[in-house]
Amino acid sequence: MTYVVDFTTVSTTGLESSPVADALAGLRANEARYYKNKFDHDFAVEPAADAADVVAWVHGILASERDLVISSTPLEATAFEVDGTRMAYVFYESGLSINVMYTLEDSGKRAVGFKLSDGMEVPGELADRFKFARQKSKLAGTIRGSYFVIKGSHWPPAA
Numbered sequence: 001m002t003y004v005v006d007f008t009t010v011s012t013t014g015l016e017s018s019p020v021a022d023a024l025a026g027l028r029a030n031e032a033r034y035y036k037n038k039f040d041h042d043f044a045v046e047p048a049a050d051a052a053d054v055v056a057w058v059h060g061i062l063a064s065e066r067d068l069v070i071s072s073t074p075l076e077a078t079a080f081e082v083d084g085t086r087m088a089y090v091f092y093e094s095g096l097s098i099n100v101m102y103t104l105e106d107s108g109k110r111a112v113g114f115k116l117s118d119g120m121e122v123p124g125e126l127a128d129r130f131k132f133a134r135q136k137s138k139l140a141g142t143i144r145g146s147y148f149v150i151k152g153s154h155w156p157p158a159a
Contacts, residue, residue: 003076004044005032010139014045014076020095023117026140027097028076031089033139039082048090051077058090058100061112061154068125072096079156084108086156095120102156110150118142 003013007029012021015028032043048055054077062068072094079088086102095117102110114126118141122132130146137143 007033045076048074113147116144
């Protein structure tokens with residue numbers, strides 16, 4: 001079932017099994033506000049099991065680009081296109097959010113971003129490989145984030 005994220009009334013819908021559900025909901029709402037304000041796009045997510053192709057695409061990029069496997073269970077995912085860029089998000093039970101920005105033009109920007117919910121420790125699989133910067137958010141508290149540039153070609157699944 002698809003859930004359109006409301007950033008004015010933050011809800012843990014779909015994230016209840018996370019030990020940091022409130023912080024993860026704030027992080028998800030922060031992303032929803034960004035896409036609504038910048039692109040007038042309604043940020044909608046669905047259970048990860050219903051978006052298996054999106055989760056597989058993100059995990060495939062992590063594996064082939066950086067030999068990374070995320071140990072936490074994916075709870076929700078989404079994929080959409082805005083302004084010629086394919087975006088994908090996976091929200092994990094641990095409080096981790098991974099997003100892929102994949103410009104459809106060959107010369108465009110392509111990157112993977114990691115965001116950690118407030119109060120979440122850096123996962124072991126990322127701790128020694130990435131440095132995380134801090135950012136304040138009214139909806140999400142303190143967000144810590146990092147990223148890497150995608151070098152290879154990983155054509156995204158259909159929207």
